[in-house]
Amino acid sequence: MAITTIDPKTALVVIDLQNGITAMPGAPVPTPDVIKNSVELAQAFRERGLPVVLVNVTFAEDGADALPGRTDQQRPAGQMPAGWDAVIADLEGHASDIRVTKRNWSAFYGTNLDLHLRRRGVTQIVLTGIATSIGVESTARFAHEHGYHVTIATDAVTDSNAEAHLNSVERIFPRLAENGTTAEILAALPAAG
Incomplete structure (x- = not known):
């Protein structure tokens, strides 16, 4: 499906484009392409006075606030390298950006993202970032459940697992969102004022 419209009150939400995560290879969309497309979208949103939300993930050094619960997959042990959770330099330096x-x-879970969006009258979000099947998909699900129109920039999301990425893009996102390329989203944005 194609993008039908971009609401006048739309926010760009960039998921986990931070040093430690962008250092990993992406599949099937190369991580440098995700960065380039996310930066291009962020610039276009800023030019139009539309909100840009930069989301990062982090945990306390002692791991006290890490996700609880038993899982089959072991979580990384030990401390993360310094600066792993800092948003990449390509997106930094814009005082108007919202940080979550x-x-x-x-x-959305355990953050003030919904509050930031609702207070600005946002009715739609465009999502970019890493990982497609984890942070991006989880955020898309919550956004959909909160009543936002959701658009996924399919050439601005990637995963460490191509099969997981394709499952999200081909099977999950069509039920939660409209999907399109960066170029299609840019073409649908209201004119810069």
Whole structure:
């Protein structure tokens, strides 16, 4: 499906484009392409006075606020390298950007993202970032459940697992969102004022 419209009150929400995560290879969309497309969208949103939300994930050094619960997959042990949770330099330096720090997969759970969006009258979000099947999909699900129109920039999301990425893009996102390329989203944005 194609993008039908971009609401006048739309926010760009960039998921986990931070040093430690962008250092990993992306599949099938290369991580440098995700960064380039996310930066291009962020610039276009800023030019139009539309909100840009930069989301990062982090945990306390002692791991006290890490996700609880038993899982089959072991979580990384030990401390993360210094600066792993800092938003990449390509997106930094814009005082108007909204910053949200999460400690879960979704940018909505346990954060003030919904409050930031509702107070600005936002009715739609465009999502970019890493990982498609984790942070991006979780945020898309919560956004949909909160009543936002959701658009996924399919060439501005990637995963460490191509099969997981494709499952999200082909099976999950069509039920939660409209999907399109960066170029299609840019073409649908209201004119810069």
